[in-house]
Amino acid sequence: xxxxxxxxxxxxxxxxxxxxxxxxxFTEGPTGSLIVQALRDERIILTRNHRLPKTKGIKIVVIxxxxxxxxxxxxxxxxxxxxxxxxxxxxCTLCNAGLAEIxxxxxxxxxxxxxxxxxxxxxxxxxxxxxYWQGTHWGNVQDIVRKLGELGS
Ligand SMILES: [Zn+2]
Numbered sequence: 582x583x584x585x586x587x588x589x590x591x592x593x594x595x596x597x598x599x600x601x602x603x604x605x606x607f608t609e610g611p612t613g614s615l616i617v618q619a620l621r622d623e624r625i626i627l628t629r630n631h632r633l634p635k636t637k638g639i640k641i642v643v644i645x646x647x648x649x650x651x652x653x654x655x656x657x658x659x660x661x662x663x664x665x666x667x668x669x670x671x672x673c674t675l676c677n678a679g680l681a682e683i684x685x686x687x688x689x690x691x692x693x694x695x696x697x698x699x700x701x702x703x704x705x706x707x708x709x710x711x712x713y714w715q716g717t718h719w720g721n722v723q724d725i726v727r728k729l730g731e732l733g734s
Contacts, residue, residue, distance in 0.1 A: 582625065582660070582662065583604070583605075583623060583624045583625065584604040584605070585605045585615065585618060585619050585622070585625070585626055585627070586604060586606055586607065586628070587626070587627070587628040588607070589628070590627050590628060590629060590644050591606050591608070592649055593653060594606055594677070595674045596653045597656070598673070598674045598677055599670065599672075600664050600665075600668065600669055601670070601671045602668075603624075603672070603677060604677060605618075605624065605677060612630075612633060616634070616636055616639065619639050625640045625660070626639060626640070626642070627642050627656060628641065629643065629644055629645075630643070631643055642655075642656060642659050642660065650725065650729070654729050657729055666723065669722070669726070670715070671704075673706035673708060675711060676708045676709050678706050678708040678709075679707075680704035680705065680706055680707075680713055681705055681706075682702070682704055682705075683703050683712070685697075685700075688703045688705075691712050692712055696714060700714045702714065702715065
């Protein structure tokens with residue numbers, strides 16, 4: 582399942598990426614090119630715009646919630662998505678690229694010393710070079726996702 586998000590719900594992209602979904606921004610251009618991009622890449626449109634034309638082959642979810650967690654819950658509920666913890670943290674939250682594994686020996690100068698000392702597994706974004714690891718925020722995210730799952734059911 583892939584997404585394209587319009588500007589007003591753009592912050593949601595980061596969360597969808599954390600959950601492992603391919604989520605692109607649509608920030609520029611006319612509605613027509615949004616439709617074209619959604620069709621071409623088979624993306625679900627997430628937006629606040631009620632006036633997007635209904636187009637065959639495109640699913641549009643109009644988000645009504647204001648808060649980011651409620652928006653995410655709304656998407657999960659609307660599309661009947663159950664977050665899969667195995668897919669989480671497989672994408673760069675900045676540029677949406679799929680993360681690749683990188684050997685611990687290659688990240689020594691790129692992460693804080695305490696992280697290097699305590700973590701075994703690292704991932705790298707092939708686009709921007711950002712290094713990811715199973716840090717303390719991991720627990721919080723799983724917590725939030727569990728709550729979202731409860732909201733959705
Ligand atoms: Zn990146």
